[in-house]
Amino acid sequence: MFERTSRFGFHLINETRSRVRISEGAYDNNGHLQSEAIDRAISALSQFLIIARSYKTHKILCVATSAVRDAPNKKYFLKRVEKELGLKIKVIDGKKEAWLGGVAAANLLPITDGITIDIGGGSTELALIQNRRIVETFSLDIGTVRLKELFFDKKLPIEDAKEYINHTLAKLPETFKSKQAIGIGGTIRAIAKAIMQRNEHPIEKVHAFSFSIKDEGKFIQKVSQSPIMKLKKIGIKKDRLDTIRPGALIFWNLLEKIGAQNVISSGVGVREGLFLSDLLRNSNHLFPHNFNPSVRSLQDRFSIDTKLAANISSTAEAIFNALQEPFKLPNDAKKHIKIAAKLSQIGIGLDFYGYHKHSAYMIMNNLNYGFTHEEMILIATLIRFNKRRLPKNSFTRPYKKLLPDDKTLSWLSYIVSLSQTIHFSREKGKVSVTYKNGVLNIDTPFDNYLAKERIKELEKPASIAILFS
Amino acid sequence: MFERTSRFGFHLINETRSRVRISEGAYDNNGHLQSEAIDRAISALSQFLIIARSYKTHKILCVATSAVRDAPNKKYFLKRVEKELGLKIKVIDGKKEAWLGGVAAANLLPITDGITIDIGGGSTELALIQNRRIVETFSLDIGTVRLKELFFDKKLPIEDAKEYINHTLAKLPETFKSKQAIGIGGTIRAIAKAIMQRNEHPIEKVHAFSFSIKDEGKFIQKVSQSPIMKLKKIGIKKDRLDTIRPGALIFWNLLEKIGAQNVISSGVGVREGLFLSDLLRNSNHLFPHNFNPSVRSLQDRFSIDTKLAANISSTAEAIFNALQEPFKLPNDAKKHIKIAAKLSQIGIGLDFYGYHKHSAYMIMNNLNYGFTHEEMILIATLIRFNKRRLPKNSFTRPYKKLLPDDKTLSWLSYIVSLSQTIHFSREKGKVSVTYKNGVLNIDTPFDNYLAKERIKELEKPASIAILFS
Numbered sequence: 008m009f010e011r012t013s014r015f016g017f018h019l020i021n022e023t024r025s026r027v028r029i030s031e032g033a034y035d036n037n038g039h040l041q042s043e044a045i046d047r048a049i050s051a052l053s054q055f056l057i058i059a060r061s062y063k064t065h066k067i068l069c070v071a072t073s074a075v076r077d078a079p080n081k082k083y084f085l086k087r088v089e090k091e092l093g094l095k096i097k098v099i100d101g102k103k104e105a106w107l108g109g110v111a112a113a114n115l116l117p118i119t120d121g122i123t124i125d126i127g128g129g130s131t132e133l134a135l136i137q138n139r140r141i142v143e144t145f146s147l148d149i150g151t152v153r154l155k156e157l158f159f160d161k162k163l164p165i166e167d168a169k170e171y172i173n174h175t176l177a178k179l180p181e182t183f184k185s186k187q188a189i190g191i192g193g194t195i196r197a198i199a200k201a202i203m204q205r206n207e208h209p210i211e212k213v214h215a216f217s218f219s220i221k222d223e224g225k226f227i228q229k230v231s232q233s234p235i236m237k238l239k240k241i242g243i244k245k246d247r248l249d250t251i252r253p254g255a256l257i258f259w260n261l262l263e264k265i266g267a268q269n270v271i272s273s274g275v276g277v278r279e280g281l282f283l284s285d286l287l288r289n290s291n292h293l294f295p296h297n298f299n300p301s302v303r304s305l306q307d308r309f310s311i312d313t314k315l316a317a318n319i320s321s322t323a324e325a326i327f328n329a330l331q332e333p334f335k336l337p338n339d340a341k342k343h344i345k346i347a348a349k350l351s352q353i354g355i356g357l358d359f360y361g362y363h364k365h366s367a368y369m370i371m372n373n374l375n376y377g378f379t380h381e382e383m384i385l386i387a388t389l390i391r392f393n394k395r396r397l398p399k400n401s402f403t404r405p406y407k408k409l410l411p412d413d414k415t416l417s418w419l420s421y422i423v424s425l426s427q428t429i430h431f432s433r434e435k436g437k438v439s440v441t442y443k444n445g446v447l448n449i450d451t452p453f454d455n456y457l458a459k460e461r462i463k464e465l466e467k468p469a470s471i472a473i474l475f476s
Numbered sequence: 477m478f479e480r481t482s483r484f485g486f487h488l489i490n491e492t493r494s495r496v497r498i499s500e501g502a503y504d505n506n507g508h509l510q511s512e513a514i515d516r517a518i519s520a521l522s523q524f525l526i527i528a529r530s531y532k533t534h535k536i537l538c539v540a541t542s543a544v545r546d547a548p549n550k551k552y553f554l555k556r557v558e559k560e561l562g563l564k565i566k567v568i569d570g571k572k573e574a575w576l577g578g579v580a581a582a583n584l585l586p587i588t589d590g591i592t593i594d595i596g597g598g599s600t601e602l603a604l605i606q607n608r609r610i611v612e613t614f615s616l617d618i619g620t621v622r623l624k625e626l627f628f629d630k631k632l633p634i635e636d637a638k639e640y641i642n643h644t645l646a647k648l649p650e651t652f653k654s655k656q657a658i659g660i661g662g663t664i665r666a667i668a669k670a671i672m673q674r675n676e677h678p679i680e681k682v683h684a685f686s687f688s689i690k691d692e693g694k695f696i697q698k699v700s701q702s703p704i705m706k707l708k709k710i711g712i713k714k715d716r717l718d719t720i721r722p723g724a725l726i727f728w729n730l731l732e733k734i735g736a737q738n739v740i741s742s743g744v745g746v747r748e749g750l751f752l753s754d755l756l757r758n759s760n761h762l763f764p765h766n767f768n769p770s771v772r773s774l775q776d777r778f779s780i781d782t783k784l785a786a787n788i789s790s791t792a793e794a795i796f797n798a799l800q801e802p803f804k805l806p807n808d809a810k811k812h813i814k815i816a817a818k819l820s821q822i823g824i825g826l827d828f829y830g831y832h833k834h835s836a837y838m839i840m841n842n843l844n845y846g847f848t849h850e851e852m853i854l855i856a857t858l859i860r861f862n863k864r865r866l867p868k869n870s871f872t873r874p875y876k877k878l879l880p881d882d883k884t885l886s887w888l889s890y891i892v893s894l895s896q897t898i899h900f901s902r903e904k905g906k907v908s909v910t911y912k913n914g915v916l917n918i919d920t921p922f923d924n925y926l927a928k929e930r931i932k933e934l935e936k937p938a939s940i941a942i943l944f945s
Contacts, residue, residue: 018828022829025925054923061903062781357838357842358844373827454522454526
């Protein structure tokens with residue numbers, strides 16, 4: 008369930024799953040859905056509808072994928088659902104499924120190019136993304152459950168499974184080549200989580216976690232070949248133990264096939280793609296350039312004064328422009344400074360005292376889409392230390408490998424603090440900034456009594472003078 | 477700046493201070509406010525007005541206390557402010573000041589009886605509270621700055637200062653006796669913070685922190701007698717070093733005079749009292765019985781479905797009633813369970829994933845008023861573990877001395893989890909609960925497909941059976 012907060016701003020307000028196991032018993036019956044499984048599905052859907060109605064949902068999008076798509080008796084199931092619940096389920100084909108995953112990835116991950124890989128129980132979907140556009144999709148008839156039943160359950164040699172996979176992979180068009188793989192779905196998420204754990208990755212989010220094949224390729228192969236008893240030890244969660252090995256095998260062979268060097272894992276997939284395909288139906292299924300739905304949604308929900316936030320952000324940009332050259336600040340940091348300044352006040356919506364901490368907490372937990380983990384922790388750090396003090400080691404230490412060097416970080420933090428302090432009395436107006444011979448000259452169209460009182464208390468990364476003119 | 481969220485719900489959205497030092501130089505000039513100090517005050521007030529206007533404030537309440545009250549040239553100052561800023565400052569007397577502190581304490585602290593002590597620079601205000609009512613107020617002509625200048629700066633023996641204090645305290649009516657002292661203002665806040673630090677108190681909030689004279693009386697006396705160099709070492713912050721010793725001396729003598737055995741420190745005072753005296757002007761300056769402004773404000777701001785929250789809360793109460801006797805649960809825990817159930821979903825407003833963590837974070841940072849620290853951490857813990865697992869030691873360990881025993885905590889936590897799970901499909905209706913022979917019987921007027929699926933996964937504090945009828 009997504010709540011729209013503005014034209015393109017949205018956030019998730021409910022996600023309910025039910026382990027329906029719709030295909031239980033189907034494989035033994037030529038893919039026919041069994042009546043108990045259908046009953047379970049109807050019970051679950053009926054409660055989903057109650058939940059949807061409790062939120063006064065405007066629109067319900069309902070799709071079915073491989074298990075239903077392949078069932079000879081799907082019509083019976085779909086008709087029962089329509090008759091008993093008044094709900095129309097749309098059965099989508101593999102290419103559409105791949106496309107939806109692609110839409111989610113292209114809009115909600117910090118990538119512009121790559122190939123999405125969504126490994127399901129019966130099929131695996133791929134979408135080729137170039138310059139944020141989905142240029143091709145493909146669906147392969149290999150999946151974790153299928154492989155498990157055909158090879159792993161029968162204890163056949165792993166070579167047989169590999170041969171089967173490669174036989175299927177041969178059908179993949181040669182255009183599907185990319186250094187960047189994008190991992191969608193439960194199997195790859197479980198593998199990514201295990202990799203995060205073994206590397207003591209300091210951020211718990213699986214969305215946008217990125218790793219290289221060079222570093223982790225061996226581990227993925229190991230997962231595909233480990234005895235079930237050992238899987239838990241290497242970080243695989245209980246509910247994935249039965250299908251992770253065939254999943255990892257498909258994943259690894261696909262990575263080799265497309266020539267991937269890096270993987271970014273996705274917390275979003277078909278569901279989010281479905282929502283976005285509706286939200287963005289009149290804008291070529293892409294968010295506007297430089298638009299970020301998480302930043303917007305945080306502002307929509309928690310900014311007390313959006314115009315002031317935008318003004319603080321412009322001031323931060325002006326200070327950055329003045330200081331970038333003399334202090335050798337990295338180009339792309341301008342973007343992060345601007346966002347940090349813009350979101351610096353959102354924590355007030357929770358509690359005024361220590362709001363910079365709350366703003367940082369909110370960023371760490373809700374700046375979900377479109378940023379790398381490096382960007383997320385940088386923005387959070389700049390917000391966390393936007394008051395008197397520069398970032399402290401006790402805070403940044405766990406994130407060291409994701410953050411810029413201390414000197415750069417200090418400067419970026421100081422710029423955000425300074426821009427916030429300049430607008431301490433909440434006055435708006437264009438602020439001009441120049442830097443010359445150790446003096447930062449700030450020209451504002453408003454009075455600065457409170458700002459001057461506070462600027463003295465800001466910890467500086469180097470001894471520069473501040474002058475108001 | 478307070479924002480109203482409903483009839484009695486409110487939260488702080490801005491607090492701006494400026495160190496105007498309005499009385500600087502006044503003591504050397506028979507209390508006359510000096511022109512530089514007046515200029516500073518006018519500059520600061522002018523910026524305060526800009527801030528107030530930027531929020532489109534409906535009402536500005538502006539009062540002055542001792543320094544202005546005692547100044548022979550106050551009219552000149554007040555007229556300048558009115559002429560230049562269009563702002564009318566109301567000079568309040570000591571009794572009114574004491575009353576405002578009392579209103580804040582009686583409404584926003586977990587107390588019904590006690591004496592507020594607000595030690596200022598020139599005077600000290602007291603309000604006697606009985607059964608949430610202010611029955612008497614008093615203003616004493618002793619303050620930190622006054623004492624500092626009369627005795628400490630002149631390096632006179634501390635006995636002289638004590639004699640002076642006791643002479644003044646003799647004027648305090650004999651009715652001012654209470655076991656419960658309520659500490660208001662910067663001096664007592666600084667002492668409370670030092671006490672929290674030396675006891676490694678696990679919650680950072682000074683508001684509602686409570687300590688006994690038996691344990692901390694010696695420390696308060698020590699503060700009044702320490703050389704300035706040593707004050708920092710015992711936890712006194714820099715900006716208080718000059719006035720903390722006379723402050724602690726007044727505080728200690730007052731505690732003895734009123735016969736206090738316990739102190740609760742307050743983060744609120746005259747400012748909040750002023751706001752409340754306006755908000756509650758038609759309700760006898762008291763919130764309605766059983767009304768808590770923080771709970772209401774959190775609900776107003778973050779509850780997606782208030783009626784559902786109330787229903788989950790009633791269900792929690794029904795389960796508590798059924799289990800209280802067999803498992804010997806403490807009476808007053810019912811209140812905490814109900815609030816935890818009611819606020820369990822507020823974290824969704826921030827982010828759906830892991831929302832129980834966000835709800836707990838929000839409680840720890842915004843359940844400001846009317847609860848003890850013990851209650852706050854209990855409610856937060858019940859919310860933090862309202863999903864599958866019972867409270868973990870790794871989370872509760874730092875708060876051990878503030879929380880109930882593990883077994884009780886497990887039961888309370890389970891009750892909140894269970895009530896939330898029963899309403900998993902967000903359906904409303906009266907839930908009846910009985911417990912007999914190890915079986916908890918739950919009778920709901922709605923279907924429970926999803927609840928049943930999830931109840932199995934809840935970690936239980938003891939092996940009881942759950943039956944839906």
